[in-house]
């Protein structure tokens with residue numbers, strides 16, 4: 001009861017602080033009042049500095065985003081230049097490869113020509129050899145005929161044949177025959193010699209042709225080697241460009257990741273950028289809401305008492321810590337837990353997550369986590385609690401710790417689907433009551449519920465891990 005009185009007292013005080021102090025305060029000394037005023041002023045300054053701190057961080061974040069965007073643009077330009085260079089290099093390689101193919105064809109043709117010429121030479125050599133053999137044989141025949149004539153001078157010789165004529169006419173005819181034989185031998189010999197000379201000159205010619213072809217082949221081979229060296233250089237250059245491209249792509253991916261992280265950070269900073277005016281308004285409305293919540297709780301307690309008195313032992317209610325709050329959504333998928341000390345992995349900025357994110361696609365119900373009273377509802381465009389989008393703030397008078405004393409607890413439901421809020425300020429709600437649908441209003445990435453639990457009134461410093469109290 002003492003606690004309840006204290007709350008009512010504080011609530012009245014809060015209302016008085018906002019509304020200028022016009023009524024006399026009876027039960028307080030001047031000193032106490034001064035102290036309260038000082039504390040309130042301190043809190044106001046705190047809120048102010050928190051707000052300007054968030055503003056500053058948002059500005060820093062935006063400056064970094066601009067830097068990263070510029071870097072990405074620069075990298076994109078480098079990538080475009082590299083892609084052009086790669087294409088040029090690829091074309092050069094293709095041209096060189098065509099040249100190599102052409103030259104290879106020429107080499108093949110020349111080699112075929114050489115083979116043919118070699119066969120021709122072999123053929124000519126054979127013919128020359130045959131001819132020489134025949135010349136040699138005939139020479140042998142003639143020589144032996146002459147030798148036989150000189151040696152015998154007898155019946156075997158032409159002379160004997162001639163001089164053994166029986167008459168002059170016989171002599172003439174024999175002489176003609178012999179001279180015809182000798183002439184014929186001589187002609188054949190001459191022809192064969194001429195043939196041999198012809199063949200030899202032809203062979204010389206063919207051998208020269210072969211030598212020329214071999215020179216040509218050597219030249220082509222050298223040219224081909226040169227082209228292959230050129231191609232190897234081009235391929236190495238292309239490899240360098242490909243590696244450059246890969247490095248640029250990695251850099252770009254890193255910058256893109258950084259950009260995403262900066263955007264997330266920005267979203268979260270916006271989420272916590274609540275102006276002084278917002279906070280003052282919240283405090284005023286909370287004072288009224290908690291009074292209502294206490295009243296409700298007392299009435300319920302009396303009812304419980306009555307039903308217990310009549311022997312109807314009802315469920316004692318909230319029970320111990322860890323099972324106090326109703327799971328606030330129709331999905332249990334937690335995508336980002338409460339973490340007041342979260343440090344950005346890249347920027348190093350501490351960006352606390354003062355709530356729990358629960359997310360699922362489709363239509364998802366949002367439920368009141370406990371009996372309570374609606375402090376206020378917000379919409380994305382009403383200029384208050386801007387980063388939270390459509391949101392509902394509830395205040396409760398419950399035993400969150402399970403230590404037997406009831407105290408003020410606040411719950412916040414953010415990024416609700418536009419136009420689905422079913423409750424209004426000052427309205428009492430009961431645990432598990434459907435209050436809205438999950439959405440993605442405000443700053444954030446995709447549909448999710450951002451759910452906060454605070455001991456006392458709604459303030460950043462009061463945030464506690466919802467996971468510790470949900471069932």
Ligand SMILES: [Zn+2]
Nearest residue numbers: 355356357450
């Ligand atoms: Zn969140």
